[in-house]
Amino acid sequence: xxxxxxxxxxxxxxxKMVAKTLSISDLDIGEYxxxxxxxxxxxxxxxxxxxxxxxxxxxxEMNGIEMIEEMNRRELLATTPVxxxxxxxxxxxxxxxxxxxxRAYLQKPFVPEEFARVVxxxxx
Numbered sequence: 083x084x085x086x087x088x089x090x091x092x093x094x095x096x097x098k099m100v101a102k103t104l105s106i107s108d109l110d111i112g113e114y115x116x117x118x119x120x121x122x123x124x125x126x127x128x129x130x131x132x133x134x135x136x137x138x139x140x141x142x143e144m145n146g147i148e149m150i151e152e153m154n155r156r157e158l159l160a161t162t163p164v165x166x167x168x169x170x171x172x173x174x175x176x177x178x179x180x181x182x183x184x185r186a187y188l189q190k191p192f193v194p195e196e197f198a199r200v201v202x203x204x205x206x
Contacts, residue, residue: 084112085205086130090123090137090149091167096190100136100167100197107198120149127153132162133205136188139168139179150182159183163204167192 089100097116104111115130117123121144123137135153139146146166153159163185170176176187186200 084110085133088115088132090117092141120144
C-alpha cells in the first residue's frame with residue numbers, strides 16, 4: 083500500500099530530489115504528489131489521501147507558513163504531519179514553526195538518512 087507523500091517546493095529540482103531521496107530510503111512509499119506552492123498543496127490535500135507533507139517555507143503565491151496556518155485552521159495538522167525542508171537557520175523561526183504544529187525540520191542541503199529517520203518516527 084505505502085505512504086502517500088506530498089512534496090511542496092517551488093523548485094522542480096528540489097521536488098525531484100526529495101522524491102528520489104525518499105525512493106532510495108528504506109520506506110514504503112505508495113504515491114508521490116507534488117505542489118509548487120501552498121495553494122496547490124492545499125488543493126492536493128483536498129483531492130488526495132496524504133500521509134505526510136514535506137514543505138519549503140519560501141514559495142511564491144502562498145508560502146509554507148501560510149499553508150501551515152491554513153492546514154491548522156482546517157485541523158489537518160492533527161492528522162497529517164508536516165516536515166519543513168528549508169535553508170532557514172534561525173532557531174526562533176524553527177521553534178515558531180514547531181509551535182504551529184510542524185512535526186520536524188530538515189535543513190537544506192539535506193542528508194538522505196534524515197528523511198528515513200523522520201518518516202519512521204512520524205508514521206510508525
